[in-house]
Amino acid sequence: MTVRTLLQSVTDAMKTEMENDERVVVLGEDVGRDGGVFRATEGLLDRFGVERVMDTPLNESGIIGVATGMALYGLRPIAEIQFMDFIYPAFDQIVSELSKIRYRSGGTYTAPVVVRTPFGGGIKGGLYHSQSSEAYFAHTAGLKVVAPSTPYDAKGLLISSIRDEDPVIFLEPKRLYRTVREEVPDGAYTVPIGKAKIAREGKDVSLISYGAMVRTCLEAAEAAAKNGISVEVIDLRTLSPLDIETIISSVQKTGRAVIANEAPKFGSFAAEVAALIAEKAIDSLGAPVLRVSGLDTPVTYIWESAYIPDVQRVLSYINRSVSY
Amino acid sequence: MPDCQVKRCLAFKLLTVGVVDLNETMEMKKETGMLQILDIDGNYRKELEPDISEELLLRMYRAMATVRKFEEISMGLQRQGRIGFYIGAAGQEACSVGSTAALHRDDWIFPAYREPGALLIRGETVLQLFHQLFGDSMDYNRGRQMPNHFNSREKNVVTPSSPIATQIPHAVGMAIAAKHMKKKQIALTFFGDGATSENDFHSGMNFAGVFRAPVIFLCQNNGYAISLPTVRQTASETLAQKADAYGMPSERVDGNDVLAVYSATMRAAERARKGQGPTLIEALTYRIGPHSSSDDPTKYRKNEEVDEWRKKDPIKRMSAYLKRKRLIDDESDRKLIEDIENEIRSSAKKAESTPKPAIESVFENVYLELTWNLREELDEAVQRYGPGYTGK
Numbered sequence: 260m261t262v263r264t265l266l267q268s269v270t271d272a273m274k275t276e277m278e279n280d281e282r283v284v285v286l287g288e289d290v291g292r293d294g295g296v297f298r299a300t301e302g303l304l305d306r307f308g309v310e311r312v313m314d315t316p317l318n319e320s321g322i323i324g325v326a327t328g329m330a331l332y333g334l335r336p337i338a339e340i341q342f343m344d345f346i347y348p349a350f351d352q353i354v355s356e357l358s359k360i361r362y363r364s365g366g367t368y369t370a371p372v373v374v375r376t377p378f379g380g381g382i383k384g385g386l387y388h389s390q391s392s393e394a395y396f397a398h399t400a401g402l403k404v405v406a407p408s409t410p411y412d413a414k415g416l417l418i419s420s421i422r423d424e425d426p427v428i429f430l431e432p433k434r435l436y437r438t439v440r441e442e443v444p445d446g447a448y449t450v451p452i453g454k455a456k457i458a459r460e461g462k463d464v465s466l467i468s469y470g471a472m473v474r475t476c477l478e479a480a481e482a483a484a485k486n487g488i489s490v491e492v493i494d495l496r497t498l499s500p501l502d503i504e505t506i507i508s509s510v511q512k513t514g515r516a517v518i519a520n521e522a523p524k525f526g527s528f529a530a531e532v533a534a535l536i537a538e539k540a541i542d543s544l545g546a547p548v549l550r551v552s553g554l555d556t557p558v559t560y561i562w563e564s565a566y567i568p569d570v571q572r573v574l575s576y577i578n579r580s581v582s583y
Numbered sequence: 584m585p586d587c588q589v590k591r592c593l594a595f596k597l598l599t600v601g602v603v604d605l606n607e608t609m610e611m612k613k614e615t616g617m618l619q620i621l622d623i624d625g626n627y628r629k630e631l632e633p634d635i636s637e638e639l640l641l642r643m644y645r646a647m648a649t650v651r652k653f654e655e656i657s658m659g660l661q662r663q664g665r666i667g668f669y670i671g672a673a674g675q676e677a678c679s680v681g682s683t684a685a686l687h688r689d690d691w692i693f694p695a696y697r698e699p700g701a702l703l704i705r706g707e708t709v710l711q712l713f714h715q716l717f718g719d720s721m722d723y724n725r726g727r728q729m730p731n732h733f734n735s736r737e738k739n740v741v742t743p744s745s746p747i748a749t750q751i752p753h754a755v756g757m758a759i760a761a762k763h764m765k766k767k768q769i770a771l772t773f774f775g776d777g778a779t780s781e782n783d784f785h786s787g788m789n790f791a792g793v794f795r796a797p798v799i800f801l802c803q804n805n806g807y808a809i810s811l812p813t814v815r816q817t818a819s820e821t822l823a824q825k826a827d828a829y830g831m832p833s834e835r836v837d838g839n840d841v842l843a844v845y846s847a848t849m850r851a852a853e854r855a856r857k858g859q860g861p862t863l864i865e866a867l868t869y870r871i872g873p874h875s876s877s878d879d880p881t882k883y884r885k886n887e888e889v890d891e892w893r894k895k896d897p898i899k900r901m902s903a904y905l906k907r908k909r910l911i912d913d914e915s916d917r918k919l920i921e922d923i924e925n926e927i928r929s930s931a932k933k934a935e936s937t938p939k940p941a942i943e944s945v946f947e948n949v950y951l952e953l954t955w956n957l958r959e960e961l962d963e964a965v966q967r968y969g970p971g972y973t974g975k
Binding site for chain 2: 284310311313315316318320321323324325326327328329330331332333334336348351352355356359360361362363364365366367368369400401403424425453499500501503
């Protein structure tokens with residue numbers, strides 16, 4: 260066991276799998292010499308060489324398209340998109356190609372690419388270094404979407420993603436990169452894709468979240484406990500395929516649900532979770548399902564603090580739910 | 584019409600007139616710097632004639648003639664409502680057959696949708712192509728794609744999609760991967776003139792140049808992207824010259840001359856295998872038929888233009904060549920075409936009577952394993968249609 264930050268866990272997962280499997284390669288902008296703008300790939304170039312750690316031209320569509328071709332050949336590419344805000348030039352390659360290759364070829368071709376990308380705000384990144392656009396990808400058949408919130412889960416889920424036979428969009432909560440640390444096993448282990456985690460048990464309200472918002476939710480749950488409200492915090496860890504059982508059994512127990520994420524509220528992934536709860540557990544509900552989300556605006560530089568739900572805002576939604 | 588709209592229309596008209604005259608459709612197809620070995624009468628330049636075995640020449644001819652006949656019959660099936668759609672390759676047969684024939688059997692092909700010839704020359708059966716057109720249970724795609732999205736894992740022909748140019752970076756990635764695995768395999772990707780306007784053409788060419796990927800870019804410049812002539816895709820004098828910007832060599836060839844396509848591909852493949860990187864080949868050709876069964880080409884091109892290109896027909900030229908070399912004569916040629924037609928008609932019948940994939944198959948291959956939400960949808964569908972339902 261070694262104490263690692265979430266960022267170090269991501270690096271360690273790639274290093275571990277690259278040592279285990281020569282088919283694993285890393286490609287992206289600045290991933291080699293620079294070790295990535297967040298240093299997620301630091302040390303990999305020296306350890307594995309230029310053929311397995313490829314500094315690419317500045318072209319996201321090319322990165323994903325080339326990674327797809329490498330995967331078609333049988334490699335296990337990990338493509339880094341520097342910020343999720345810059346993933347859109349590759350949207351066609353992800354949505355029209357990567358996600359559909361298995362289906363359209365009747366399973367004769369597959370492209371198991373992992374697309375790693377930092378997402379979310381909290382670093383004063385303004386409109387173009389803060390986005391949470393997971394809903395587009397969770398909406399796309401053929402993609403798995405993973406979003407860890409702890410160093411342990413980040414390493415275990417990234418190893419699972421690299422070994423997965425389907426393409427995975429791996430979302431890294433950038434504001435947690437260096438702010439959380441915990442003991443993480445050395446060597447390979449996996450955390451299963453598609454399994455949520457009860458991050459804190461409670462009985463009055465289910466607070467469902469993923470990525471960096473899980474930390475905010477845990478703090479809000481702690482604060483609520485002081486007021487006598489027992490909050491169950493669910494860390495989804497995977498958005499697609501979603502662990503519906505954990506969500507429903509929690510809501511059946513608590514009778515209330517608040518979904519917390521930082522993407523814009525309208526048409527968001529939180530809306531999908533809310534709809535599923537309404538479809539499958541309406542009889543258990545004692546209050547409307549609430550969403551505490553980012554604003555229906557682009558992310559703003561100066562007022563980021565008003566954009567991303569903070570402990571106080573999450574608390575106010577918890578209170579609305581339990582006092583309904 | 585409100586004033587501002589009138590102004591906008593006028594402005595657009597001025598702009599279009601000012602920029603390019605769409606009647607200069609074939610302006611770009613100046614045949615400068617274009618390699619031709621076999622002329623339109625079947626005369627050939629002995630000193631440039633590629634060394635192709637008699638057996639392979641005959642197979643190439645058969646593949647090209649099959650593509651033509653297959654299209655004629657399939658368009659008929661489409662008109663009768665027996666298949667939903669068809670995208671033709673008539674006039675372009677030399678491009679896919681000539682280039683694929685020059686590769687090794689285990690090199691990878693990334694097709695667009697006018698390359699059934701690439702599959703046929705690799706030994707794919709006409710029956711298998713029909714399984715794709717009918718989308719039946721024997722189709723590799725399991726009935727999921729529109730007609731003419733042919734592929735074959737066994738023949739190293741990769742699955743195509745409908746968006747234009749997206750396969751170009753895939754070919755580059757595959758070529759880089761092969762190099763990485765120390766294999767001598769190379770990749771070839773087909774695309775049209777329209778694709779050179781797409782972002783992924785740039786992405787793929789640029790990555791290939793930077794990484795010296797062993798890949799061949801084969802652009803079938805057939806003069807039109809649906810209705811728009813090549814002059815509306817680029818102001819460059821040729822498409823081949825685009826290679827300069829990516830630091831790779833290019834060749835312009837007569838795309839209706841199977842020998843020229845073959846020999847240019849052979850040179851590009853040798854360069855790739857020697858570690859000298861990618862090549863762009865611009866093959867000048869012409870789509871004799873419509874863009875697809877839904878297209879009316881009389882809206883954007885003149886019949887005289889089509890007639891001019893009919894004279895350059897790649898199949899007639901190859902037939903004349905083979906006759907000069909005494910590999911076929913009129914009688915054996917006639918018999919061959921008859922044989923091809925019989926094979927096509929019987930294969931169409933067979934595929935048409937093959938059952939459709941069962942309803943359950945709709946939910947398979949989205950992921951390796953069914954997810955809970957797909958399972959729910961599958962159960963609902965089976966409840967409605969019954970288990971194993973194939974549409975009958």
